[in-house]
Structures are given as structure tokens and as C-alpha cells.
Amino acid sequence: MNETFSRRVPLAGGTSIPQLGLGVFQVESGGTQQVVERALEIGYRHIDTAAAYVNEEGVGAAIHASGIPREEVFVTSKLRNGDQGYESALRAYADTCTRLGLERLDLYLIHWPNPAAGLWQDTWRALARLADQGEVAAVGVSNFMPEHLEELAQLSEVTPAVNQIELHPTYQQRELADHCRERGIAVQAYSPLGQAGDLEHPAITELAGRLDVSPAQVILRWHLDRGHVVIPKTVSPERMRSNADLDDVALSEADLAVLDGLDSGQRIGNDPYTFDKSQIR
Template identity: 60%
Template sequence: MTLSPTAPLTDRLEIAPGVEIPQLGLGVFQIVPDQVQPVVEDALEVGYRHVDTAAAYNNETGVGAALRASGLDREEVFVTTKLRNGDQGHDATLQACAASLDRLGLDRIDLYLIHWPNPEAGLWQESWRALERLHAEGAVRAIGVSNFLAEHLRELADVAEILPALNQIELHPAHARQDLVALQTELGIAVESYSPLGQGGDLELGAVTEIAAETGATGAQVILRWHLQHGYVVIPKTTSRDRMVENLDVGGLSLTRDQMARLDALDRGHRIGNDPATFSLSQIR
């Protein structure tokens, strides 16, 4: 099947009762603070309705400014942000969320995540109790985690009053995380993929280039469609308006069962980012 050039993706997934997240969003990791506002404004103008930031990215203020400048109603844009490692702990988490709300200029966050388990600190369970309180008080619509491994999710499932709505993890064809995805499916925790193109490395894999030729799509569109057909939320990062349009324009692309299987077969456990079992930087600067 070839790609329709006029089929922007508008699919949403329900990740918690009454909370729907646009399945494709814009990640703003490593976009410097003085550049993020025009980037997010471009994304909202071309049709994105989901922006993923974090306190550690130091660009929440610019994201909030873009939301206000867009003229869109608050309810139209889904906003995710995350708790820094250095702000873990019950009371510190409450204070950190209030600070993120202030920087974003919002009265409520759609999805608030613990950014890393940070096992060396041993505070993520306290932070989770704080997230449950924030959810109960209405400061956040849904709560979740990021970079949690299977052992963290199992431990959390034993103590949590509310299970995470979502776990945001590095996931791309060369690092498909099949065991973790299976556990999240069992627990009812949605999967969200960051670095979904393997920071560009997966674009050169043979099956990707072959399927791009077969479908008339770009390699990036093929990989994003793979994520979407697996039912993942996906947040490619780009500062290019043209790439934003390209990434969003996958609504007319469908991969066959054989094409999906060929992409699945690319998994070789190739992690690019930090190891969640050991990453412990405070993320505060």
C-alpha cells in the first residue's frame, strides 16, 4: 500500500479512565530553552496535539509559552512532563510538580511521569505515593513512569493503589523490548516509545529501506507506522517543520503482516540511551 500524502494521524488511546492521549506526539528532549517555543508553535500549527517535555530538559517554560501563543484551547493539547531524579521523595515530588505547573503556566498536567527509577536513591516508591496524591487532588489527569524495567513495574504493582497509566521507554526496531512490552500488556500499562527511530540509526536497516521502497513512504514513516500498529504511543523529536509534517502524515499508511514481521525481526537488543538499572544523575543543574 502506498502512502496518502493527505492523511495526518489523529488516533488517540485511552490510557486511564476518561484520559485519551494522541498516539503520536512531539518530543522536545535536547531542544534548548530559547529555541523550543517556535518549534512547539510549528508543531501545533501543523496539527500536533501532544507535546512531551520534562523538568530535566529545562524547556518547560518555552513549551508553556508556545501553548499560549497557539490560541488553542487548553483541552486541545495533551501535555506530558516528568519528575527529575533529584526531586524524588514524597514532599519533594509535590513541590517539583507545582514548579512544573508554574513553568508551563498550567493548572493541570495531563500526564506526569517519574523520569527514571533512580534505584541508587531508593525514593521512587515515595515519589509514586506523591503522584497518587497529585492525581487524587486533580493536579494531574494521569500518572505514569519512564524508563522502568520489569523488576520496577512488578515491585510497583505490589504496592501501588493506582498502576501507572503508561511507561515511557526507549523502544525502536533494533531494541524492541518484547519481554517488557508483554509485561506491560499483562498489567494494562500503555507503552510509549522514545528514540523511536533509534536516533536515526534504524533508518538504515535493510528491512526499513526495503519496505519504504515497497510502500512509497519514507523510512521514518515506516518505523513510526510500526510503532503505531503495535499500539504504542510514539514521540519522535524534530525541530524541522517539514519533518513534523512527514511524521504526522502516516494516517494513510498501513503495513502488511509480513512487513511488520520483517521489522520485528530487526530486534537485537541495541540500547542507545542510559541503563535504567544504574542511571542515577540528579538531572538538576
């Protein structure tokens, strides 16, 4: 049995999340069901989607078609900027559940703080209500910076279970990650391979060659060893298998230190302080 699939990270609120999952960002809606079905066949039990990805229906269809008991599959989705606000967030969550064909999610996140709109505070109150009423197993945030988390702590007694952030060897956001851990918030890495850019870093390719593994396996093992929840995206069954074949990938403390030292401070994705698109299309 692949032990990587059995690794879990405890979350605030008493649940836990599989440490390795499959992200479906930019997976075409028409092909999502097939991609997720294949991932579930391979052994993945953690699927991460979002309303903005416009593929929730395919994720839900795959889960239902798989025949796997619902309680064995951890499902995350995220609230679009255009649905922020107290009542809007409650409606959006219900709509997401409908699209997925699920009674409730395992994790629901505010996708971006979108500070310019000034609505994430009311949005968090809505998510806290959903959690308090048991309509979702856990709630969290994505792309929230330390000051957002500080303000959030003053708004509600409900602690975010997760902060999903851009995190990979060349962009590690250590201050933010440390802040999350101090508050009991799990750190979840999106773009964990640097949108494939980190795969070509000379230090990583050298390490992969010495260990006779792929650069992706080196990076993903680093994420696991550093305690990150990680959701690499791929539509290739071969890469799905390879990404999960980490049981025998052993990084020494010196190896880990090499990857720790690759942080360039260069973000690939959008800036949480300025990203304000509605995400509705």
C-alpha cells in the same frame, strides 16, 4: 483531515492520549517556543517535555500563544531524579506547572527509577496523591522495568497510565512491553527512530523504497500498528509533516513481521538499573 492526529490510546484512569506526539528532548530552550508553535500549527496536539530538558517554559509559552483551547493539547512532563522523594516530588510538580504556565498536566511521569537512591517508592506515593486529588489527569513512569512495576503494584492501587521506554525496531523490549500491557499500562516509545540509526537499516530502507515512503514513515507506522504511543523529536517543520503523514502508509502483516524481526537487543540510551544522575543543571 490527517487522521493520524486523531488516533488516541486509552489510559488507566479514564483519560486518553494522542498516539502521535512531538518530543522536545534536546530542543534548545531558546528555540522551543517556535518549534512547538509550528508543531501545533501543523496539527500536533501532544507535546512531551521534562524538567530535565530545561525547556518547559518554551512549551508553555507556545501553548498559550497558539490560542488552541487548553483541553485540546495533551501535555506531559517528567520528574527529575534530583527531585525524587515524597515532599520533593510534590514541590517539583508545582514548579513544573508554574514553568509551563498551566494549572495541571495531562500526564506526569517519574523520569527514571534510580534504584540506588531508593526514593521512587515514596515518589510514586506522591504522584498517586496528585492523581487522587485531581491535580493531574494521569500519572505514570518512564524507564521502569518489570520488577519495578511489580513492586509498584504492591505500593498503591493507582496503576501507571504509561511507561515511557526506549523502543524502536532494533531495540523492542518485548518482555517489558508485554508486561506493561498485561497490567493495563500504555507503552510509550521514546527514541522511536533509534535516534535516527534505524533509518539506515537495509531492511527498512528496502521496505520504504518499495512502498515509496520515507524510512521514518515506515517505522512510525509500525509503532502505530503495534499500539505504541510515539513521540518523535524534530525541529524541522518538513519532518513534522512527514512524520504525521501516515494515513496512506499501509504495512502488511509480512511487512510488520520484518520490522518485528530487527530487534538486536542493543540499547542506545541509559540503563534504568544504573542511571543515577540528578538531571538538575
